[in-house]
Amino acid sequence: MVSVKDRARGVPHILPSVARPVLIPRDGADGGEQEGKHQMCVCTMLRNQARFLTEWITYHGRIGxxxxxxxxxxxxxxxxxxxxxxxxxxxxxxxxxxxxAQEAGFAHCALRARASCQWVAFIDVDEFLYLPSPGLSLQEVLSNYTTSFPQIAELRTACHTFGPSGHRVAPPEGVTVGYTCRTSAPERHKSIVRPEALSTSLINVVHHFHLKEGFRYVNMDRATMVFKEKFYRRVATYVADWQDEENVGSKDRAPGLGTKPVEPPNWPSRFCDVKDPGLRNRVLRIFADPTTGQLPW
Structure with a gap:
């Protein structure tokens, strides 16, 4: 058992240990049977991002x-x-x-997902998977690798970072529609993996796992699959509090915001090398009510 102080309530309480005698679900436990697995699952770690979950879940549910x-x-x-x-x-x-403890959390998630998921993406709630090619579906991409390239166990997908796009507050239309201005080149990438092909050590560097011998990764063509990433927060959950002068150069901090509650000059126009309304247009076409134009989130 572990004693943890709850920051919200200011009192310690007992939580179960991370270690469990059985972590790999069997016979359909944990929401899925060995036959008929979900083709695609998503694992994330977050803190105080509930306001973005409806859009994030609804969007990814629609694409597969x-x-x-x-x-x-x-x-x-x-x-x-x-x-x-x-x-x-x-x-x-x-x-x-x-x-x-994000690495440990994702290792834990990889174990849980083995029984119910063919592929798992380890992404954040500000990241949205986007397939730019017209007519190409997520199901088609994953089916192709599942059946034709069984040795491929990790799809590495570039992340394009979208800046404030002129906004000073989160746009009411949501992340996918509200942010259309990005940097010219991606700075990182995220992975979609086959959980059964991961090394038994489950060693990972947040979004990348070691694979079993005989399996390998492939870098996805940007015309096929990318992630749209938005810096709506000052710092990731698993780094220091944004006001702490610690790891100030970390890529898990929003670049340029610093540790003071002051908006930098010209902040709404930063990170705007390329106007990219591709995902916005796709979402409006698929999700918007044809009469009112309202989005489901």
């Missing part, structure tokens, strides 16, 4: 994600209420209160 594993790092923003309002989606929330 069948299950979500959400690892909650001490949120106190009614995340459970948000998820209860989306009963049509297969979402499970797991309390994960430890600091700097």
């Amino acid at each position: 994600v069948g299950r979500w594993f959400i690892y909650d790092n001490n949120s106190d923003d009614a995340i459970e209420e948000t998820l209860r309002g989306m009963p049509e989606y297969n979402v499970t929330r797991h309390a994960w209160p430890w600091v700097k």
Whole structure:
């Protein structure tokens, strides 16, 4: 058992140990049977991002994600209420209160996903998978690798970073539609993996796992599959608090914001090398109500 101080309530309480005698579900436990697995699942770790979950889950559900594993790092923003309002989606929330433990959380998620998922993406709630090629579906891409390239166990996908796009507050139309201005080149990439092909060590560097011998990764063509990433937060959950003068150069901090509650000059226009409305236009075409133009989030 572990004693953890709850920052929201200011009192210590007992949480179960990370170690469990049985971590790999069997016979359909944990939401999926060995036959008929979800083709695509998503695992994320977050803190106080409930306001973005409805859009993130709804969008990915529409393009083919069948299950979500959400690892909650001490949120106190009614995340459970948000998820209860989306009963049509297969979402499970797991309390994960430890600091700097994202790697362990994702290893834990990889184990849980083996019984119910063919592929798992390890991404953040500000990242949206986008297939630019018209007519190409996520199901087609994954089916192709599953049947024709069984030795490929990791799809590495570039992330394009979108800046404030002229906004000073989060746009009411959401991340996918509100942010259309990005940097010219991606700075990082994320992975979609086959959980059964991961090394038994489950060693990972947040979004990249070691693979079993005989398996390899492939870099996805940017015309086929990319992630849209938005810096809507000052710092990732698993780094220091944004006001701490610690790891100030980390890529998990929003570049240029610093540690003071002051907006830098010209902030709304930063990170705007390229106007890119591709995902915005796709979302408006697929999700917007034809009469009112309203989006479901």
